[in-house]
Amino acid sequence: MAQPKHYESGGFPFFVESNCFERSTPFRNPVWARFFIWELGLLSSRDEVLLHAFVLMPDHFHLLLTLNQDNNEANISKVVKSLKGRSARGLNFIFEREGNLWQKGFHDRIIRVEKSIRRAIEYIHNNPVEAGLVKNPGDWPFSSYWAYADENRFKLPVRIVKPVLV
Template identity: 35%
Template sequence: MPSQTPPHSQSLRKGRVSEPGRLYLLTSATHQRRPLFRDWQAGRALVAEIQQAVASRRVGSLAWVIMPDHFHWLLELKEASLDALMRTLKSRSAIAINRHLGEDGQIWQKGYHDHALRAEEDVQGVARYIIANPLRAGLVKRIGDYPFWDAKWL
């Protein structure tokens, strides 16, 4: 029987370090890239979990966008490890999304991608790039027309 693990998923964890005070760009995709977040309530469930992570002071949110089948989140790590943060976010959002959909299936792909920003990287430039995803994907003509994004600099 073929493996259900996506290629290179183990390599996503190699060398992963969680440094409080460091900026990270996190990306995670839905299981089989299912476009769950075309559904308003499913998108709102993920937004609520992002807001909960910020309210709990585990992270400081700089920018995020939720695309139909994945999300990007630029954040400053505070009190949590990346693994604990993503485990909680994905678990709690999966429960809420499944409840809304009347399902009990897998919502998220295993693992996630993280990129620790370097000192020389333009943080606002990275945030602009994240937020422009719906424009590049042709989902909207103006970012203000897209419902699932936020940035600290508004």
């Protein structure tokens, strides 16, 4: 099956989702989850993306990010491929395993309306609640929720750049 075409956003944020291979749940293991968060932190420190929000679930992730328009190398496909590839290679090496970690490809949507950006952030942060994993978004350890609710409580090694509208 052909992968969907990914378009450039013209400075608008991308809402990105990617699933684990065969909907496996490797990120139930907090060590695996922390490694992915570390890789996400490396991504967020590069100048090609502005990461606005994220959540890592047991079997998938959601990101809200904007490509840096000043960086001609920025490309959504390259960014997601890099994150997935680095995390898979690292985890396979650390845990001496082989095989796929991620499903091929990813889904993305360009968000152009302020209200939709707010909704995307709320959706991302409420994903663990909707999945029945926690009662409150702040109880889930692998999201950017606290970067919005109380920056002093956000302790993950990830740089969050809030959209100007928030």
